[in-house]
Amino acid sequence: xxxxxxxxxxxxxxxxxxxxxxxxxxxxxxxxxxxxxxxxxxxxxxxxxxxxxxxxxxxxxxxxxxxxxxxxxxxxxxxxxxxxxxxxxxxxxxxxxxxxxxxxxxxxxxxxxx
Amino acid sequence: xxxxxxxxxxxxxxxxxxxxxxxxxxxxxxxxxxxxxxxxxxxxxxxxxxxxxxxxxxxxxxxxxxxxxxxxxxxxxxxxxxxxxxxxxxxxxxxxxxxxxxxxxxxxxxxxxxxxxxx
Numbered sequence: 001x002x003x004x005x006x007x008x009x010x011x012x013x014x015x016x017x018x019x020x021x022x023x024x025x026x027x028x029x030x031x032x033x034x035x036x037x038x039x040x041x042x043x044x045x046x047x048x049x050x051x052x053x054x055x056x057x058x059x060x061x062x063x064x065x066x067x068x069x070x071x072x073x074x075x076x077x078x079x080x081x082x083x084x085x086x087x088x089x090x091x092x093x094x095x096x097x098x099x100x101x102x103x104x105x106x107x108x109x110x111x112x113x114x
Numbered sequence: 115x116x117x118x119x120x121x122x123x124x125x126x127x128x129x130x131x132x133x134x135x136x137x138x139x140x141x142x143x144x145x146x147x148x149x150x151x152x153x154x155x156x157x158x159x160x161x162x163x164x165x166x167x168x169x170x171x172x173x174x175x176x177x178x179x180x181x182x183x184x185x186x187x188x189x190x191x192x193x194x195x196x197x198x199x200x201x202x203x204x205x206x207x208x209x210x211x212x213x214x215x216x217x218x219x220x221x222x223x224x225x226x227x228x229x230x231x232x233x
Contacts (some may be wrong), residue, residue, distance in 0.1 A: 009154075029153030036224075043118070043205060043224035044157070087169065090156050100145065100209075102222060 002027050002095045014113045018062075019078040021108045023091030026072065032094040033074040034102065035065055037087045044090065050074060050097035061085070086112045118225035121204050126231045127196055134192045135228045139208030146189050148181055150174065151203040163189060164211075166175075196232045197206060203227045 007022040025031060033050040044069075055067045065076045065111025074091060091105040119138045125131050139146050144165050147232045160179070165186040175181075180198075183189040193200055207222040220232035 004156075018182070034221075041226075043226045044207075046221055046223070049221065066174075088231075100147070100162050101159035101172075102147075103156075106154070107156050 001091075002031075002103065004091055004093050004103050006089075006097075006108050008108055009097050009106065010109045010111065011068040012054065012111040013081045013114055015083055016080050019076070019081045019085065019110065021089050021091075021110065023074045023076065023089075025074070025093050026091070027076075027095055029095075030067075030069055031096075033065075034092040035059065035063070035076050036090045036092055036104075037061075038107075039087045047076070047089075049055055052077060055078075065102060065108075076113040081112050083112050083114065086110055118206055118208050118223055120204075120225040120227055120228050123226060124229045124231075126233065129198060129232055132192065132193055132194045133196060133230065134190055135204055135206075135230075136188060136190050137206030137225060138145035138188045138207075139195055139206070140210075140223055143210045143223070144186065146183055147207040147209075147212060148189070148191050149205040149207065151227070153200075156181045157205055160191075193230075198229075198232045200202050201230055201232045 005024045005027045035047040036044040038044050047063050048057045050067045058064045063078045088107045088109050090107045092102040121136045121216040147162040151157040160175050161181050161208045163183040166183050178194045181191045207224045208224045
């Protein structure tokens, strides 16, 4: 079955430290991959997307993610955390071309420690 | 470009009542999606439209749920005979297929959501 797994429902990092949020998917065919961020009482904002071109994708706010086919992963990273990064992060996958729906992981709440 | 808007932002209703939510997509977007997000979970796909045609419905969309997009612009999601299990955030998103390229990828832009509480 096609699924999306985000390891770690809560992640805490110190301000200035590396942020690493994990996402794995299960699919025999490389899908389209996205990271979204959600601030309290707001909708989802697209951070970055994987379009089957470059495997290292750069997004907004200094975030980037690397698609690793062999590991079926699309982990999100940021070299130096900022207080404003505190939010909920969702990995989303579009498994089939022509199938428009996004399948989301359960999310990771990122807390930044001053 | 004012983004995707949803109305109302919050709705409290009693069990058994009907509720209707509205979504206005980004003006040039021809695709519109509805998702439901419960506490501690990621959004779950409910249904999507291309123009006025409803092309896919999730099994989550029971007979009590109906969505429409009559003129291919705004959409409404109605829940009849609400149950406590319907309490959730209902998210709308839109996208355009005008950007189709080799990837055929359409970015979905989300609205702020409507939070439904059924008491």
